Amino acid sequence: xxxxxxxxxxxxxxxxxxxxxxxxxxxxxxxxxxxxxxxxxxxxxxxxxxxxxxxxxxxxxxxxxxxxxxxxxxxxxxxxxxxxxxxxxxxxxxxxxxxxxxxxxxxxxxxxxxxxxxxxxxxxxxxxxxxxxxxxxxxxxxxxxxxxxxxxxxxxxxxxxxxxxxxxxxxxxx
Numbered sequence: 001x002x003x004x005x006x007x008x009x010x011x012x013x014x015x016x017x018x019x020x021x022x023x024x025x026x027x028x029x030x031x032x033x034x035x036x037x038x039x040x041x042x043x044x045x046x047x048x049x050x051x052x053x054x055x056x057x058x059x060x061x062x063x064x065x066x067x068x069x070x071x072x073x074x075x076x077x078x079x080x081x082x083x084x085x086x087x088x089x090x091x092x093x094x095x096x097x098x099x100x101x102x103x104x105x106x107x108x109x110x111x112x113x114x115x116x117x118x119x120x121x122x123x124x125x126x127x128x129x130x131x132x133x134x135x136x137x138x139x140x141x142x143x144x145x146x147x148x149x150x151x152x153x154x155x156x157x158x159x160x161x162x163x164x165x166x167x168x169x170x171x172x173x174x
Contacts, residue, residue: 003167006160013153020146024139031135033057038128041065041121065124073116080112 033055040050046066054062081088088108092101 003160003163006156006163010153010156010160013149013156017146017149017153020142020149024142024146027135027139027142030057031132031139034128034132034135037062038125038132041124069117069120069124072120073113076116076119077109077112080116081109084108084112 036053036055037058040046040054040062046062051062088105092104095101095104
């Protein structure tokens with residue numbers, strides 16, 4: 001009876017180990033995809049090359065980030081530009097050439113846009129960092145469970161070997 005219990009438990013442990021290994025494999029792939037996505041958006045913009053190198057699991061998120069970052073940066077730059085209007089107007093009074101005034105306004109707006117875009121990138125990086133931490137924690141938990149199952153499997157093997165030895169008939173020849 002004990003032999004069957006050990007054999008059944010070993011099978012159950014193998015099933016659990018396979019399940020955990022599968023989950024670990026998926027988490028590792030998810031982490032790798034997340035890291036590739038983070039590398040693609042690290043500079044705040046997304047090039048065509050970045051788009052081609054984005055893992056398929058992150059493509060939708062990258063598209064949403066591009067739209068969110070652009071719209072957020074545009075809105076933030078417009079707000080700050082509006083608040084700076086009195087100061088800009090005073091500075092532009094010193095410029096006589098309308099082309100210089102237009103170029104100056106464009107330069108200020110572009111700098112504001114770039115600052116906001118960088119801020120959006122930092123927000124996304126913070127979110128990605130949190131997700132990476134969560135995945136790492138889950139992986140560590142699963143790896144601990146896997147080690148415990150391996151120890152239990154070894155104990156079951158020893159118990160099974162012991163049960164076989166006690167059940168083995170001993171013949172003595174006289």
